[in-house]
Amino acid sequence: MNSLPTTILLVEKESLIALDETRQLQEEGYTVIHAHNNAEAIAKVTEASPTIHLILTEIYLGDRPDTVETAQIILHTQDIPIIFLSSYVEKAVIQKVENIPSYGYVLKNTGGAVLAASIQTALKLHAAKTALRESEKRFHSLFDNTTIGMYRTTRDGRILIANSAAVQMLGYPSFEEMAKRDLETDGFEPDYPRSQFQEIMERDGKIIGLESLWTRQDGTTLYVRESAVTVRDENGVPYYYDGTFEDITERKRSENALQEKTEELDRFFSSALDLLCIADTNGYFHRVNREWEKVLGYKMEDLEGMQFLDLVHPDDLPATLEAIRMLEDQKMVLNFTNRYRCQDGSYRWIEWRSTPYQKLIYAAARDITERKRAEAALQQALADKEMLMKELKHRVKNGLNMAVNLIDLEEDNLADQHTRAIFANTRTRLRTTAMLYEQLNQGSRIDRIDLRAYLETLVERLSEAYLDLESMVRIETCCAAVELTTDQAMSLGLIVNELVTNALKYAFPGGRAGVIRVDLQENGGELILCVADNGAGMSATPAGAPGSGLGTDLVKMFVRQLNGRMTIESQDGVKVYVVFRK
Numbered sequence: 001m002n003s004l005p006t007t008i009l010l011v012e013k014e015s016l017i018a019l020d021e022t023r024q025l026q027e028e029g030y031t032v033i034h035a036h037n038n039a040e041a042i043a044k045v046t047e048a049s050p051t052i053h054l055i056l057t058e059i060y061l062g063d064r065p066d067t068v069e070t071a072q073i074i075l076h077t078q079d080i081p082i083i084f085l086s087s088y089v090e091k092a093v094i095q096k097v098e099n100i101p102s103y104g105y106v107l108k109n110t111g112g113a114v115l116a117a118s119i120q121t122a123l124k125l126h127a128a129k130t131a132l133r134e135s136e137k138r139f140h141s142l143f144d145n146t147t148i149g150m151y152r153t154t155r156d157g158r159i160l161i162a163n164s165a166a167v168q169m170l171g172y173p174s175f176e177e178m179a180k181r182d183l184e185t186d187g188f189e190p191d192y193p194r195s196q197f198q199e200i201m202e203r204d205g206k207i208i209g210l211e212s213l214w215t216r217q218d219g220t221t222l223y224v225r226e227s228a229v230t231v232r233d234e235n236g237v238p239y240y241y242d243g244t245f246e247d248i249t250e251r252k253r254s255e256n257a258l259q260e261k262t263e264e265l266d267r268f269f270s271s272a273l274d275l276l277c278i279a280d281t282n283g284y285f286h287r288v289n290r291e292w293e294k295v296l297g298y299k300m301e302d303l304e305g306m307q308f309l310d311l312v313h314p315d316d317l318p319a320t321l322e323a324i325r326m327l328e329d330q331k332m333v334l335n336f337t338n339r340y341r342c343q344d345g346s347y348r349w350i351e352w353r354s355t356p357y358q359k360l361i362y363a364a365a366r367d368i369t370e371r372k373r374a375e376a377a378l379q380q381a382l383a384d385k386e387m388l389m390k391e392l393k394h395r396v397k398n399g400l401n402m403a404v405n406l407i408d409l410e411e412d413n414l415a416d417q418h419t420r421a422i423f424a425n426t427r428t429r430l431r432t433t434a435m436l437y438e439q440l441n442q443g444s445r446i447d448r449i450d451l452r453a454y455l456e457t458l459v460e461r462l463s464e465a466y467l468d469l470e471s472m473v474r475i476e477t478c479c480a481a482v483e484l485t486t487d488q489a490m491s492l493g494l495i496v497n498e499l500v501t502n503a504l505k506y507a508f509p510g511g512r513a514g515v516i517r518v519d520l521q522e523n524g525g526e527l528i529l530c531v532a533d534n535g536a537g538m539s540a541t542p543a544g545a546p547g548s549g550l551g552t553d554l555v556k557m558f559v560r561q562l563n564g565r566m567t568i569e570s571q572d573g574v575k576v577y578v579v580f581r582k
Helices: 013-029 039-048 067-077 091-097 112-145 164-169 195-205 247-272 291-296 314-328 370-411 419-444 452-468 487-504 549-561
Strands: 009-013 030-034 052-058 082-086 104-106 149-154 159-164 206-215 221-232 237-245 275-281 285-288 333-341 349-357 360-367 446-452 473-479 483-485 514-523 526-533 565-570 572-579
Touching: 009 013, 009 039, 009 104, 013 030, 030 039, 039 052, 039 067, 052 112, 067 082, 082 112, 082 526, 091 446, 104 112, 104 247, 104 572, 149 549, 159 419, 195 206, 195 221, 195 237, 206 275, 221 247, 275 291, 291 349, 314 349, 349 370, 446 452, 446 473, 446 487, 452 473, 452 487, 452 514, 483 487, 487 514, 487 526, 487 572
Parallel strands: 009 030, 009 052, 052 082, 082 104, 473 514
Antiparallel strands: 149 159, 149 237, 206 221, 221 237, 275 285, 275 360, 333 349, 349 360, 446 483, 514 526, 526 572, 565 572
16 A cells, blocks of 8 residues: 555546546555546646646547647646556557656556556656756755865866866866866976876875865966865776865965065074064063073073073062063063073173063063173263362362462562552462362362352452451342353353452442442343442543453453353443353
8 A cells, every 4th residue: 555645647538447447546545636638637737736646648548639749748847757558568659658758658457556566666766866856956056056166087187077166266268168178287386296186096095185286277376275086987997086176375375475474583583683582471481582592601492481580680580570560561661671690600681672462572682781881881980080080170279279379478578569469360360260170079060060159159259358347348149040061160250250350449449338249140041141330430440440451351351262242331330241152
């Protein structure tokens, strides 16, 4: 009995025969629909319901269309298995239907068992054919639509089959053009010969993931990753190759570019004169270049994997740990210096520029030990020079004071008042110069001087030299806090000495009262010195005062040394202005 419900269309013009065949089929479990002629059979098949699973039809129905034409019409639109029934077995009958896709030829009156067996065989064959067609359909869909190239070639290099992806990847307009390619002579770059592929295929019978460089039709190249199997005949002789390939050109280009960059980095890493390293924030070297061997004496292989904190000088360890904390926070550390222990136990100064990336540290460093030694030597030399300069200035000051003392001794022996005045002027000038060196010795710098302190001390000494307790003249100072070089301060001090001395001598004749004012201010990068008095004015000033004589010549000379300019005003006394740049 049939295990599944199956509907059969029985085409038979003889009603009695049709009735008997229907009974036999129903006994086997089939549902039977009867058509008396071919036209009716076509109509039954065309109806949507019920679904007909198989057609049993008499070959000779004696109407139009005949059975052959009817079968062709039905099979044009329907996929239904057909079994032909007939009382005849002549060769002509068989030839008449042999071109129709059918599933058998059964003689009438063979019995229900034979008919049922024929139907079961036909249904199984039809199911098998349907499955095969579906399988082929899926295969062709995959073959035609996949982006992976698929092929079949002979051992001697002829292309038998290739899908559209393979044709497109190799740059051909059609498979027919691609099939002209002789794989024995064309399509493989010298470093990837086909013989290498064939050797593996003959030996192993398959190849998986072989990377090759192929040539397109236009001569350009593409990298492919190929897998294939050797198909053999029944005797085990290799027959042809089935394979797939994918275009990996972009990947290979990226890999090659990365390889080039890696090799370039390795060359740079190896040839750099700086100390290069990759470390981590746990304190370990991952990679160092050969320069570390030259500086510290350890083998490069020993340094890699070593904890670099073990090499840091103990005094530098806290600062080094703080630098690592900054790197852990993803902050760059620049111009950091510490000392590293060499293999011989000595220490070298290392200056670092470090960049973090997550837990890694990328650093470039330099051995600055010689620079540190040079800096230390320079600092010592500067300290020695400063000490020498202080000693020299001390000796110059003492020498000037000795000259002042000699003048004091000789002045007592002079009877000529004019000569005594010359000696007195010389004495004050020497004292002014000596005070400069005294001020330098007291200051923290050897090349610059505090002008306010210098001028206030100078004016105070002049007051002590020229004014007594009964004098009605006083000297006032108002000086900005300014530092000048030693040469500038000496020139300015001698100018003040000449102008104040001249005012003390000549501005207040007859013991009259008055004020001498020394004012120094800074304005727009210029220093303005004003020495003024409210005395008798220039009309009462004798020779030797500003405007004539040695005193005036000295003042003008010192103004020129300052690259300055001088103006004199005589109204309600005398005002002398000296303006110069620092």
